Amino acid sequence: MRSRTLTLAAVAGAALLATAALPASASGSVTPRSAQEGSVSAADLLAKVTSCSQISNGKYKTDDETSATIPVCGKNGAVFWKADMDIDCDGQVTGKCNGDADPWFQDDTAFHQSDGKPLRAESLPYVVVPSTSSIWKYTSYGIKGGGVVAVIYNNKVEYAVVGDTGPTKIIGEASYATAKALGIDPDPATGGADSGVTYILFKNSQVSPLESHSAAVSLGDSLAKQFLQNN
Numbered sequence: 001m002r003s004r005t006l007t008l009a010a011v012a013g014a015a016l017l018a019t020a021a022l023p024a025s026a027s028g029s030v031t032p033r034s035a036q037e038g039s040v041s042a043a044d045l046l047a048k049v050t051s052c053s054q055i056s057n058g059k060y061k062t063d064d065e066t067s068a069t070i071p072v073c074g075k076n077g078a079v080f081w082k083a084d085m086d087i088d089c090d091g092q093v094t095g096k097c098n099g100d101a102d103p104w105f106q107d108d109t110a111f112h113q114s115d116g117k118p119l120r121a122e123s124l125p126y127v128v129v130p131s132t133s134s135i136w137k138y139t140s141y142g143i144k145g146g147g148v149v150a151v152i153y154n155n156k157v158e159y160a161v162v163g164d165t166g167p168t169k170i171i172g173e174a175s176y177a178t179a180k181a182l183g184i185d186p187d188p189a190t191g192g193a194d195s196g197v198t199y200i201l202f203k204n205s206q207v208s209p210l211e212s213h214s215a216a217v218s219l220g221d222s223l224a225k226q227f228l229q230n231n
Helices: 008-017 042-047 176-181 213-230
Strands: 073-075 078-088 126-130 148-153 156-166 173-175 193-202
Touching: 042 148, 042 156, 042 193, 042 213, 078 156, 078 176, 126 176, 126 193, 148 213, 156 173, 156 176, 156 213, 173 176, 193 213
Parallel strands: 078 173, 126 156
Antiparallel strands: 073 078, 078 193, 126 173, 148 156, 148 193
16 A cells, blocks of 8 residues: 555556556456445445444544544454545556556565465455554454455445555555445546445454455355354
C-alpha cells in the first residue's frame, strides 16, 4: 500500500501511460467471478457489525489528506473496520498491474505465494492491513498473512486474504481483483471507492496455499457461518 500523495496532473499522466502497449512478458490473468461468494449474505454479516467495540489505540485515516476517523473494532472471532477502498496493484507484473498503469507500483507484497513469489493483485483478491504501530498491531489479534477476509460492498460479499501491509496511519485498501469482483473501478490510479466498504478479518485463519482463491472462499464461508453463530 502506498500513500496517495501525487498531484492530480501526475495521476492523469499515469492513467494515460496505462493505455500504452505493454511488453509481451506482462500478461494478464483471469479475475474471480463477481461476488456474491459463499452462502452467507452481506446483510447477515453487516447486521453483526453495526456497533464498534474499539480495539485500536487510536483511529486511522483513509487517505493522507483526511482526518483520522476509522477505528479497528473487535468481535468474537474477528476484527473489522468500515472504510474506503484504495486499489493495490503491487506484486507480480501483469497486464493491469505494472509501473505504467500504477504510479505507486511496487513489485513485491508483504506476504508471498507458496512458491515464494509475490502475489498477483490482478487475479488474487487480497486486503492490505496497516503496518504495526502504536495505533494497532494486527498480529496481536490473530491476524496473519493468508488470513481470510470478508469484504462487503453494495450488498455483495467477496472473500479475500490478508496479502500486504501498508502505511501505519492509513486504512482501507485491497487488490485490483478484489475491487473488480465487487464492481468497484479497479484502476490503480483513478479507481476505488470513497466509502461504504466493510472488512471483516477472521482471527487465527490461514488459507493454504495462500494464492488459492477457491480455498479462501471455502474457508471464508465456513468462518462466516461461525461468525453469525458466535455474535
